[in-house]
Amino acid sequence: MSNVEQLSVTTSRLSEYDTLIAAAPSALDAIPGAVYLCDREGWLVRYNSEAAELWGRSPSTGEKRERFCGSHRLFLPDGTPLAHEDCPMATAVLTGEATRNAEVVVERQDGSRFVALVNIRVLRDGHGRIQGAINCFQDVSAQKAMEEEVRRKSADLEDFFENSAVGLHLVNREGIIQRANKAELALLGYTAEEYVGRHIAEFHADPPAIDDILKKLSCGERLDRYPARLRAKDGSIKHVLITSNSRFEEGKFVNTRCFTTDVTGLYEAERARRDSEDRLAATYEAATIGIAEADAEGRLLRVNDAICRMLGRSRDELLNMTFFDYTHEADRAEDAACYARQIRGELDSYVLRKRAQKPDGTTVYLDIHSSSVREASGEFRYGVRVIQDVTAAKRLEDRILESERYMRNLLEALPAAVYTTDAKGRITFYNKAAAEMAGRTPQVGDLWCVTWRLYNPDGSPLPHDECPMAVALKEGRPVRGVEAIAERPDGTRIPFIPYPTPLHDGKGKLIGAINMLVDITERKRAESRQKVLIDELNHRVKNTLATAQSLAGQTARHAESLEDFNRQFEARLLALSRAHSLLTEWQWEDTPLDSLARAVLAPVAGEAAVRITIDGPSVDLNPRAALSFTMALNELATNAVKYGALSSETGTISINWRLAGKRHSMLSLKWRECGGPPVTPPTRRGFGTRLMERCIERDLEGKFDLAFSPDGISCHISIPLAGRHE
Structure with a gap:
């Protein structure tokens, strides 16, 4: 605005x-900067080239000139359309009210929009009369986008800290815990x-x-992964790895940021693994594994006591046999073919794994690990066969298979969507809930996911090979804390949280993954409702403050004294307060007109x-109409008490209304005073009258007619009813 001041x-x-x-x-x-000038009637008389460039057009200043602004369309920052006659320039030339750093959205004819920062100064002649106004505005879209x-990003950082799956806490240079996230608190209970505010050494x-x-x-x-032990609230000890660095400002140590990884389970597992290895070493010392050597024809050359016990045969008996002799007839061909390839060097x-027959006819299951001993020239000398009796293990496997069938039946009965894949991401199982959630019948062998299409939470497409299940399998880790959206073939979309977890066999080899999909549709709806309520609250607070500001300014402008200002302003604020109390009672939804009238008039x-x-x-009036009616009825009632029908002992007031127009789209209300002092029309229109006109005609697009008859004031109000238009 410094340039505008220089021109002044x-x-x-x-x-x-x-x-x-x-x-x-x-x-x-x-x-x-973009500048334009309007006369006292709001007609556009001058503008510079930068204004025309921002408007995307060059409005005429001749016979077909325009009023208040040269933009194609205007909107409030929340997207509400703003008529040119309601824009800040219109307010400036019609009321003399300047505008400082207001924001409006300007739409060009090509549909593009930008956020404009508006500064308007009213121009007056030597007698203080309004001659026009000058508007200096600039495109601040980039600044708004940056904000x-x-x-x-601040919200993302806060979410990262608070909802990280890894414990995180901040400690100042005195060792006092300044902050801790949910995972940290949950870890220690x-x-x-x-926790916060205590010295870290206490834990x-x-x-x-x-x-x-x-x-x-x-x-x-x-x-980096410093091992430590923390004491939980319940007295248990948590084994953790601490990864931390320090923050310095101007060379002074300020605080530390510590990531706490719970490895208690790993610690216990490692301790159990070491115990198991010790036991296993002792078991090997007891020579429970069968070892045998065989020539190229399969004849046994040497055997140990363990294999004799496995097969129920003596050493001499075995050394007069080939290993094919005790092999089950159905398994001989496979063992012979593999052994022949081994002899040839393939x-x-x-x-x-094969079956073997004991002399008593008992069948045992053996795991054979066959390797070769060769001459330096590569010629086959003999085969070494390490043999384990896995009969018990085979029976256990059979029980495991039965357990797997039971588990499949259990997963099938779960109400949550669950499916499994192999190590390459091909679907191997899905339950009924998964098919219902996907809205389709997946095919065994489909890749990565049972859903038809996937999207990120922002609505962008999410390829199946980049979905959480694919990430879990490719990176070999569980994926937590992400959300996605599944689209069914019928077009409906379901927000959900996946819990893909890789599965490994006893050797740690990845064999597949299991995923559970949790439908969070209701949670998303609740979040959306909460956001709408917060936005509505912000909007109401801003409107209320703007209304209070306007009441204060206008009341002060027309008050005869400070005492008069206090009395009038307090009365109007109380009316506004009563309206808000009533609307709050009705949860800011439609309010019955009769209840509103009684609540306003009684006090x-x-x-x-x-x-x-x-x-x-x-x-029923919507909140906007209820507030405007409150201000109008309060002004009429206040005037009636001070000068009208209620200032005498015999005066009465009647308020009645009816519904008019097609489909009862109009409300027609009449206020009539009788029996009061004789009425003399005022010599000038006061603020109360202008306030009522603004509330009814401008805010509600209605009609306001106030008549000063000698036998009493009468007022006719007509407004359109929202939701009843054809």
Whole structure:
């Protein structure tokens, strides 16, 4: 606005407006910003080239000139259409109210939009009369986008800290915990009040460890998976790995950021694994594994005691046999074929499970690990066969298979959508709930997911080979904390949270994955409803503050004294408060007109309220109409108490309304005063009258007719009813 202020310097004979009109047409182009000028009627008389460029058009200033603004269309920042006659320039030239740093959305003829920062100053002549106004505006779309990006990133960072699956806490240089996320608190079982604000050493089971940690961090060293033990609230000890670094400002240590990874389960598993290895070593020392050597024909050359016990035969008996002799007839061909390939050098070794017959006819299951011993020339010398009796294991496997069938039946009965894949992502199983959620019948062998199509939460397509299940299998890790949207073939979309988890066999080899899809449709609807309520609350607060500001300004402008201002302003604020209380009681939904009228009039009229009759059909007003009606009825009632029918002992007021128009789309209300002092028409229109006109005619697009008859004031209000238009 500094450029506008510079242009306002005028000679003693010309006003600011006259100076701008008298200047050359190109004078406004010298201002580094979009500028335009309107006369006192709001007609566009001058604008510079930057304004035309932002508008995307060059409006005429001749006979077919335009009023208030040269833009194609205007909107409020929340997207509500803003008529040109309601824009800030219209307010400036019609009421003399300037605008500082207001934001409006301008739409060009090609449909593109930008956010404009508007500054308007009213131009007056030497007698203070409005001659016009000048508007300096600029495109701040990039700034608004940047502000939104900063807000979003801040929200993302807050969400990352609070909802991270890994424990995270901040510790200041004195060792006091400043903040901890949900995972950290859940790990140790403390509430934020019990954890935050205490010294970190209180929770470490090993004082030397925490002393070493704090010393390293205060010196700027970074900790990477530092092992420590933390004491949980229930007294248990948690084994953790701490990854942390320090934050310094101006060379001074400020605080540390510590990631706490719970490895208690891994620690226990590792301890169990070491115990198992010790037991396994002792078992091998007991020689429970069968070992045999065989020549090229399969004849046994050497056997140990373990294999003799496995087969129920003596050593001499076995050394007079080939291993084909005790092999079950159905398994001989496979073992012979593999052994022949091994002799020829096509296989270095092979693994085979086969059945063997004991002399008593008992069948045992053996796992054969066959390898070769060769001459330096590569010629086959003999085969070494390590043999394990897996009969019990085979029976266990059979039970496991039966258990798997039971588990499949159990998963099938679950109400949650569950499916499994193999290691390559091909679907191997899905339950009925998964098919119902997908809205289709998946095919065994489909890749990655049972759904038809997938989308990210922002609506962008999510390829199946990039879905959470694909990530879990490709990276070999569970995926948590993500959301996605499944689209059914009929077009309906279901937001859900996936829980893909890789599955490994006993050797740690990836064999597939299981995924559970949790439908969060209801949660999303609740979040959406909550956002709508918050947006509505923000909107209501802004409107209320704007209304209060307008009431204060206008009341002060027409008050005769400070005491008069206090009385009038307090009455109007109380009316606004009563309207808000009533709307809150009705949860900011439609309010019955009769309840509204009684709630507004009773406090103003006091004991005289018994002389007020209210009659009319059932009509509900939306919040906007209810607020405007409250202000209008309050002004009428206040005037009646001070000067009208309620100022005497005999005066009465009747309020009645009816529904008019097609489909009862119009409300027609009449206010009639009788029996009061003789009425003399006022010599000037007061703020109360203008306030009522603005509430009814401008805010509600209705009609307001106030008549000062000698026998009493009458008022006719007519407004369209929202939702009843054809």
